[in-house]
Amino acid sequence: MAKILDSIERPSDIRKLSPEELSTLALEIRALILETVAKNGGHLGSNLGVVELTLALHTVFDSPRDKIVWDVGHQCYTHKILTGRKDRFAGLRRCGGILGFPCRDESEHDAYNTGHASTALSAALGMAVARDKAGEKHHVIAVVGDGSLTGGVALEALNQIGHLRERLIIVLNYNEMSISANVGAWSKYLSYLVSGQHYVRMKDQAKSILRSLPKIGWPLIKAGRALEELVKKTIFPGLVFTELGIRYVGPVHGHNIQSLVEAFEMAKMYDGPILIQCVTQKGRGYQPARTHPEKFHGAGPFQISTGEPLKREWGPSFSSVFGNALIKIAKKDEKVLAITAAMGEGTGLKEFSEKLPERFFDVGIAEQHAVTFASGLAVSGFKPVVAIYSTFLQRAYDQVYHDVCLMDLPVVFVLDRAGIVPDDGPTHQGVNDIAYLRHMPHMIVMAPKDENELQHMLWSALAYGHPASVRFPKAKGLGVPLDEQLHVIPPGRSELVKDGRDLLFAFGNMVAPALEAAKALEKDGISLAVVNARFIKPLDKEMILRFARTGGTIVTIEEGIVDGGAGSAVRELLDREGRFDIRFKAIGLPLESYPLGKAEEIRAMVGLDVPGLTRQIKDLYRAPFGSAVDERKSG
Ligand SMILES: Cc1ncc(C[n+]2csc(CCOP(=O)(O)OP(=O)(O)O)c2C)c(N)n1
Numbered sequence: 001m002a003k004i005l006d007s008i009e010r011p012s013d014i015r016k017l018s019p020e021e022l023s024t025l026a027l028e029i030r031a032l033i034l035e036t037v038a039k040n041g042g043h044l045g046s047n048l049g050v051v052e053l054t055l056a057l058h059t060v061f062d063s064p065r066d067k068i069v070w071d072v073g074h075q076c077y078t079h080k081i082l083t084g085r086k087d088r089f090a091g092l093r094r095c096g097g098i099l100g101f102p103c104r105d106e107s108e109h110d111a112y113n114t115g116h117a118s119t120a121l122s123a124a125l126g127m128a129v130a131r132d133k134a135g136e137k138h139h140v141i142a143v144v145g146d147g148s149l150t151g152g153v154a155l156e157a158l159n160q161i162g163h164l165r166e167r168l169i170i171v172l173n174y175n176e177m178s179i180s181a182n183v184g185a186w187s188k189y190l191s192y193l194v195s196g197q198h199y200v201r202m203k204d205q206a207k208s209i210l211r212s213l214p215k216i217g218w219p220l221i222k223a224g225r226a227l228e229e230l231v232k233k234t235i236f237p238g239l240v241f242t243e244l245g246i247r248y249v250g251p252v253h254g255h256n257i258q259s260l261v262e263a264f265e266m267a268k269m270y271d272g273p274i275l276i277q278c279v280t281q282k283g284r285g286y287q288p289a290r291t292h293p294e295k296f297h298g299a300g301p302f303q304i305s306t307g308e309p310l311k312r313e314w315g316p317s318f319s320s321v322f323g324n325a326l327i328k329i330a331k332k333d334e335k336v337l338a339i340t341a342a343m344g345e346g347t348g349l350k351e352f353s354e355k356l357p358e359r360f361f362d363v364g365i366a367e368q369h370a371v372t373f374a375s376g377l378a379v380s381g382f383k384p385v386v387a388i389y390s391t392f393l394q395r396a397y398d399q400v401y402h403d404v405c406l407m408d409l410p411v412v413f414v415l416d417r418a419g420i421v422p423d424d425g426p427t428h429q430g431v432n433d434i435a436y437l438r439h440m441p442h443m444i445v446m447a448p449k450d451e452n453e454l455q456h457m458l459w460s461a462l463a464y465g466h467p468a469s470v471r472f473p474k475a476k477g478l479g480v481p482l483d484e485q486l487h488v489i490p491p492g493r494s495e496l497v498k499d500g501r502d503l504l505f506a507f508g509n510m511v512a513p514a515l516e517a518a519k520a521l522e523k524d525g526i527s528l529a530v531v532n533a534r535f536i537k538p539l540d541k542e543m544i545l546r547f548a549r550t551g552g553t554i555v556t557i558e559e560g561i562v563d564g565g566a567g568s569a570v571r572e573l574l575d576r577e578g579r580f581d582i583r584f585k586a587i588g589l590p591l592e593s594y595p596l597g598k599a600e601e602i603r604a605m606v607g608l609d610v611p612g613l614t615r616q617i618k619d620l621y622r623a624p625f626g627s628a629v630d631e632r633k634s635g
Pocket of ligand 1: 049072145147282341
């Protein structure tokens with residue numbers, strides 16, 4: 001039987017549909033999302049939760065003329081399907097396919113690129129101001145989740161939105177979830193708004209005031225005023241928004257297209273900022289995603305009938321080794337605390353939160369606050385461990401610098417998803433952390449070669465008494481045995497893994513492929529020692545200089561941006577030591593352009609797999625050596 005979805009090429013096509021047809025279309029879209037994510041992996045829960053909401057948005061608004069800004073963007077699949085990308089949807093998150101996040105290069109309907117949370121309100125406000133300055137009339141709609149609304153930047157935007165009072169529509173997708181349950185006082189307030197409690201409280205409070213009213217005189221008038229104030233506060237829900245200058249509407253049933261359409265039509269008429277709180281269910285229509293929302297927030301391929309993952313990877317991941325090691329350490333040292341910014345599960349801290357709940361803090365999607373909160377704890381004698389994905393710690397650059405490093409405080413940063421991150425595209429690559437951490441005062445920067453070394457580095461980081469960071473990739477460990485007894489690695493002490501004439505200085509997860517490449521290169525007469533650098537800061541100067549022979553070669557390999565990265569640190573050291581007579585190459589990631597795909601696919605494309613490394617090193621040995629040295633000497 002022909003599907004309604006087959007006839008949808010552009011958003012205007014859905015405006016011709018009857019309410020029944022729209023409901024059928026919602027079912028068809030859910031089925032397509034489920035089938036595709038079950039094959040390719042992706043953000044299932046958030047996307048199943050906004051099917052009706054997206055249909056209603058595209059019914060009422062006229063994209064691309066009207067601009068829809070998706071916060072995080074991990075809920076944009078229905079939008080992509082309705083805006084001409086239905087036929088490419090099978091390639092979702094695949095190499096050469098379409099991104100799982102909005103992408104301006106992909107479609108004119110993607111008004112704004114997102115991936116990191118809490119940016120939609122600021123961007124939408126900017127677009128609304130620009131529209132008014134240009135004398136244009138279109139609508140700007142920001143769709144933001146209740147989790148993303150806990151991010152400081154979203155609150156900063158609300159502050160200015162209420163001040164400027166531009167015509168702007170905010171759709172609050174309220175599902176009580178971030179990746180795990182949403183946390184914090186703000187989140188409680190949002191749930192209070194939909195719970196109906198304000199009506200109950202109003203009745204109770206009004207009764208108690210009336211009971212206390214004397215018969216006549218000022219007391220009556222005063223009580224009357226108090227009552228008026230009370231009624232104003234309680235009868236108008238969303239008072240916090242109203243008082244900020246933002247009209248509040250809600251709660252609206254987020255799976256009833258008609259109710260949503262009516263609310264959006266009303267919002268369209270409003271000449272100022274307006275927020276519509278839509279109540280949705282994450283994972284709507286697929287029971288496993290309803291039952292295990294965390295597991296299906298971002299899922300790998302799975303079997304639809306059971307919800308079970310298709311591929312079982314054996315052995316612990318770096319994240320879980322970190323989580324277990326931290327539990328062990330925290331049990332020995334009561335000053336150790338764990339902090340996450342809404343990523344307890346992803347960063348391997350779930351078990352810690354269950355076993356040591358009073359020592360665990362989920363601060364919401366608030367990386368900046370997480371770091372300064374940790375700084376406050378550290379200044380008071382605690383040893384906070386802040387676990388944040390490499391890409392999201394970018395948010396807190398100044399907090400790391402100003403609130404931790406300048407004061408030389410013992411805060412440990414654990415950077416998960418450092419290096420190449422599969423499937424999610426450019427916004428999620430963890431490639432900048434080496435460059436943004438290595439110039440921080442007092443900061444010790446480490447990268448383990450395997451999961452066992454990660455444990456020792458965590459132990460060491462907590463022992464150093466300075467700011468320290470440990471980075472590792474989104475990956476299973478190498479399957480090495482895990483030591484029971486942990487020891488402190490002296491700062492700046494690298495490890496010779498294989499001896500040789502020249503030096504291959506490898507960082508973190510690049511040690512294993514570097515070793516393979518070095519072995520392969522022996523056949524070509526290239527003799528390379530492989531050293532596990534362990535530290536990006538401080539560098540093992542002694543080891544590097546030991547290999548810095550006249551006319552010798554030093555190659556560095558890192559899974560991070562090459563400009564300003566670990567290789568740059570080695571080059572700076574050689575420069576400082578006046579060693580311009582060395583053939584040097586820093587291998588790492590290019591500054592721009594991150595292809596979509598699996599980690600191995602991306603590594604192959606950028607030359608960080610074993611064949612790519614051997615090729616690059618061979619090229620270096622083949623190239624004439626000397627001209628570069630001369631240029632630098634004369635410069
Ligand atoms: C700055 C930043 N920190 C963390 C994340 C990881 N993250 C992706 S989605 C998400 C939860 C978003 O919750 P919400 O906005 O309520 O959307 P929902 O998934 O519930 O639809 C988090 C924490 C991120 N994308 N950006």
